[in-house]
Amino acid sequence: MIEEKVFKDPVHKYIYVQDRIVWDLINTKEFQRLRRIRQLGTSFLTFHGAEHSRFSHSLGVYEITRKIISQFERNQYADWPAEERLLCLCAALLHDVGHGPFSHSIEKVFGTNHENWSCRIILGDTDVNKVLSQVSPTFPHDVAGVICKTYRREIVTSLVSSQLDADRMDYLLRDAYFTGVNYGTFDLERILRVLRPYQGKIVVKESGMHAVEDYLMSRYQMYWQVYFHPVTRSAEILLGKALECAKALFEEGYSFEFMPEPILHLFQGKLSLSDYFLLDESLMQTVLMYWTLEKNPVLADLSGRFLHRRLFKFTSVDEQEISLLTDFQDALEEAGLDPNYYMEMDFPSDQSYDVYRPGFGKDDKLPILLLDSQDRLSEITERSEIVKSISGLHMGQHRIYYPVELFETGGPKVDVLRRRLFG
Amino acid sequence: MIEEKVFKDPVHKYIYVQDRIVWDLINTKEFQRLRRIRQLGTSFLTFHGAEHSRFSHSLGVYEITRKIISQFERNQYADWPAEERLLCLCAALLHDVGHGPFSHSIEKVFGTNHENWSCRIILGDTDVNKVLSQVSPTFPHDVAGVICKTYRREIVTSLVSSQLDADRMDYLLRDAYFTGVNYGTFDLERILRVLRPYQGKIVVKESGMHAVEDYLMSRYQMYWQVYFHPVTRSAEILLGKALECAKALFEEGYSFEFMPEPILHLFQGKLSLSDYFLLDESLMQTVLMYWTLEKNPVLADLSGRFLHRRLFKFTSVDEQEISLLTDFQDALEEAGLDPNYYMEMDFPSDQSYDVYRPGFGKDDKLPILLLDSQDRLSEITERSEIVKSISGLHMGQHRIYYPVELFETGGPKVDVLRRRLFG
Amino acid sequence: MIEEKVFKDPVHKYIYVQDRIVWDLINTKEFQRLRRIRQLGTSFLTFHGAEHSRFSHSLGVYEITRKIISQFERNQYADWPAEERLLCLCAALLHDVGHGPFSHSIEKVFGTNHENWSCRIILGDTDVNKVLSQVSPTFPHDVAGVICKTYRREIVTSLVSSQLDADRMDYLLRDAYFTGVNYGTFDLERILRVLRPYQGKIVVKESGMHAVEDYLMSRYQMYWQVYFHPVTRSAEILLGKALECAKALFEEGYSFEFMPEPILHLFQGKLSLSDYFLLDESLMQTVLMYWTLEKNPVLADLSGRFLHRRLFKFTSVDEQEISLLTDFQDALEEAGLDPNYYMEMDFPSDQSYDVYRPGFGKDDKLPILLLDSQDRLSEITERSEIVKSISGLHMGQHRIYYPVELFETGGPKVDVLRRRLFG
């Protein structure tokens, strides 16, 4: 134990560190690296306040976890395994330590996976591993187990990852704060007060149902207002295209003016831990800046578009209009723009961003369970009309993204498309 | 004119753009570059929320200026020169466009000056210049004049730069928001409502005196709690030392593994506009990362300390203890650490960060004038007891910064110092 | 026109008065009386912050209306009848001027109606009428027409009363602020920006759909968390019972120790305007305080329970358990408590508190219409999956309210009930 340390935090006011291990983890260079990775990737191009880092989010997840456990301890709940405290705190702090720069785009193009990297960092030859090993030789393995959801005790993993976990609670509040939208606010203090450890699970006292409804509705709003914002998607698509283009050039044997080792090894599919440590958003932005000076015009153009925010526009399409895709391809080719790099069809949704889905399957997030005064559990959609109404709601439209300059050129196929789109 | 555009902003809720020129300026690559320069330099190492960019601050200064002018127009004040509206808006937006990465440290080591660079960008061969020139051939010159305070009409320059200008009002609120401290909040709406154009100056209706007092007290608190925070100073000192070390090595003919052109030209004192455009905080962080791998141990160590946040500690010294400096030097030399790079005496103050100083001199910021109901002007310290009390207050202590590892070594001189410091 | 006046307001920061008529209306004694009527009736017994008055709410509705109209004027929308500005402002300000003390309970017991009283005050021999008549002899009649929804122009009435009117927008934000819950917050500035006058209606630009969803979800949460809170209902029931008991005693010829004229006339069903002016919550609380000293034990007990907050408890009942009612009656009678005054079955819902219902009928609130970029209108449930999901949702449970002391007595029927309820 150490003298309590505090971090000033805009979301939780203060973050309290009470364990030497936690303090030492924060001061490792692998954890400090998270300062150079934005929490919301390309969203800063839509919401200019959203420059906050994964470092701040990781501290926030730690703090919420600490508060939950502290409440469990204060009330001496029998079902809480007190000996798991430090494991929970470390896993909460480190759950995102393997995130790379602009994860969405990079992972899609290069097939990396941040959860795997978190475990490699925790188990590999790193400062993080050294600190964790001070607790016990098997402690790093336990922490990695919690993050990869293989740890034997579900109550521990569900604190860090479930439909109502510390991770989501922090990012909804944090992203709402830094973007400036007020959709993502809910009553965190109340939710923390109604959580209960019960038979190996974290459940919610029934009287807190409305607070959970409020949380789920905030989540719904944040997905559609922030996470799936079409401008953010446009930036992600553009970044993905630039990376695909560079990768294709690399595979063709193109000679780059500037090729730092971590990028080279990323292209070669043989990233080492020390490469990964160097691979932050500063490096990615520097590389993109150099690519704007490359002689390949497509790579230079796509990189410049991303950096200087000349993003693709989009048009929403109904399902019956899928034929528009062909018209777009024709028009782009006529205008001398490669459809592989200057167009994308997008459907902004994925299961993890459901409003809420009460699945109990192996790959599902644990659902939200209510505990009534007679100690009966029920899944929240059985009790809440509104959660039932919105559960599984999928929305979002298909959109085609393309450069607005397309319509500055002439040509019959562009004219056909222009008429279809704008009448 | 264009259809009104809005940016979501956490501080002002929304930022409204109503002029095509303003919209086009925001979309230039020189203005977009400000996304890659943090508003608060190294403060993110003290306050992890403080990752916000000069881009967001510049939009904020523009928005406050827009609101002030809009109030003047709505009330049809005779002393407001309506024809200066667009000039004010453009100067407000662009006043920081010349800021480089970590300006404090870079300007100190290399003698650059962000105000000069703002004018070079406005007057040079840039997208910004092209957009401004659409208004009139002399318009870029006028904008630069406002920023460098040579423009003929004081009322215009004082909107952008005075003791109560749009710049300070935005940064106090914005820095308070992103650091999470609540010192910097004051009643912006009320202040805007009591500003009046009067005889070529911006003055304050006397009934708003208390709101101005509150603003000055917020400013005082922000200086001591945020801007002069010793940990932030420590990070600035460390960064400065790393840059000095690299510069010295360069001058000795040391061969760097990684030396991008903008850095080379910075070292050579011949930065071009196109170099400057590339010189952002991503590049600086990438360079520092590469320097951690350099063979020169001092440069590698200092760079790593900054990046991984192993900052210098500090001890406060009274004036009579100046002899401590010599003891520090001796101890550092004994421990094999070059005092030029591993120690600094700091006095955290400079005139621009006074609480408030009612100067009327040529180099002073314009003081705050109150306008009473009989149209008499008085400088605020004549009317406000509290502003008089705190006016010109200087505080802050001398501090010596040094690496904490110094005391992990033994040796007689280190022991002497240890005893002086810790008894 | 007058020099702009401002009121400091916690919800809107400032409330701006720019017309002499509005200023004079605020200063009438009938409008000042609203300071002595709480906005949320008995809710202060649940949420101790909820002491805010109808005076503050009325100013808030005025301010939102002023902002909407100001936006319409600034953008010079063709469909906005500019000549209706002052009528809208006055109707917004005065829409609640006829509210009496604890309206819900009083109106239920005595059959009064605040909307009628608003019109009587506007059309009768009052200061409000004198001020309004300065505009034109028919102006009071127009204002009353807007409030009673008989005014010929729907666009005017719908500003003050519809599914998305200034009234609801203010009370959601205001009640959320003063109770301290954070359910009721939504992005007012954004909603105001997307409202459009269109073909005699106020509609919403389609791009604002998500902001409206957020507003409707806030509304839903406020209804269940605040407006239908069972403790608030308990206080309302208790107050209603005390009033019913006093009324019954009065009808029996009981002689009251303290019977001020307005109460006497209320009992006699012949309230005059000057009585009504005296009938505020101070008087009601004073009367209740005197009733605690009355010799009739039921009246004294019920009044004391309300004043000293010894409220009825409640138990939720399913529909199949309606037989509980009989058991309650039996037990109460056994315990010597009159079931007419010591028990109530409650179902907390009424149509006006729907989440949202897209009715177009004569008695329905005007639904929310979206205007797309091709000037087509659609009702919001056609476009928003989530509004469709929650539209018309009715929830809430039947509850039986009763004094907790019932179970402190013995007796076989109380025992039967105790077993049914608590097993």
Place this chain on the structure above:
Amino acid sequence: MIEEKVFKDPVHKYIYVQDRIVWDLINTKEFQRLRRIRQLGTSFLTFHGAEHSRFSHSLGVYEITRKIISQFERNQYADWPAEERLLCLCAALLHDVGHGPFSHSIEKVFGTNHENWSCRIILGDTDVNKVLSQVSPTFPHDVAGVICKTYRREIVTSLVSSQLDADRMDYLLRDAYFTGVNYGTFDLERILRVLRPYQGKIVVKESGMHAVEDYLMSRYQMYWQVYFHPVTRSAEILLGKALECAKALFEEGYSFEFMPEPILHLFQGKLSLSDYFLLDESLMQTVLMYWTLEKNPVLADLSGRFLHRRLFKFTSVDEQEISLLTDFQDALEEAGLDPNYYMEMDFPSDQSYDVYRPGFGKDDKLPILLLDSQDRLSEITERSEIVKSISGLHMGQHRIYYPVELFETGGPKVDVLRRRLFG
């Protein structure tokens, strides 16, 4: 001990009750009566949001005290007398229980004293006394001792009453919240964290000095912006005049239409505990309402002015202009207005509202002491330049209050005065 109960509170989010005694105290009718006494007396006539009650403030003081003690216990500070916990909590909760309606005005006119009444309620035959006596027969006496500052342990009294006590911390935050001004906000969480029990006193860890500065500056601003607001003073003066007039009439044997017993006894100087219980702001407002119908024109006029907010205007006077007083008297007499009731000279200040004064005298509030890392204590003005600057600052102007209608009459003396005032 009981299951934890919570109150939703806008200032502290939640108020936690963990002791049965505290819960029972809150439910006494004497404590519930505080719901009918406003925290800020007549300020609601200036700031319409300021309707919050002493009930909510008392809960807030309790909650801050609970948090301070909880921090002391968590850190197991040796100097904290753990056995005093319940005494501190009860004294914090009850410190204002003796406040009457519009205390400032009533106490001035009738010489009552709320602190004495608090002790009478605690020691007399009341529900509060019954609850406290459950702890021990001497417990009520101890609680009264803490409130009247005669309790033997200074550390206990200073928690409830000092320059940095739970009382002031709550009212600054609460009054700021409900008025809507943002002057009164400071970092409560940080201050609570740096308080330490030390040698029988509550002191502040030196590192928290800036947070205390911020608190003192907030306090300064609140005094001048809210507590001494000239419009609030005007309402207090008017209410005082109405009470003086009624008292004088009573002493002359005037027969009142409506004279409830508590008021009669107040006039006769023989208020009993049961009278006092009935004496709330509802009763006072009802009495004032009836007085507007009295045949004495001065009493009727003054009462109506207060209730319907037709307040006195004011003019600020320098010390050399004291002769204005005579001119005012002459003019009022000429206009047929009794100067005793239609005029008042006011100097808005009293010692308890100093910015800060480091007195150690018997009647002074305990000063703020800083504890440095070598366990040395210093009074804050020795360490803080800014507190030193503002310490003891007195400001405020002499003002003469009078009815604006005075100048609607003619006459030579009124003309003289008009010229002096308005030129």
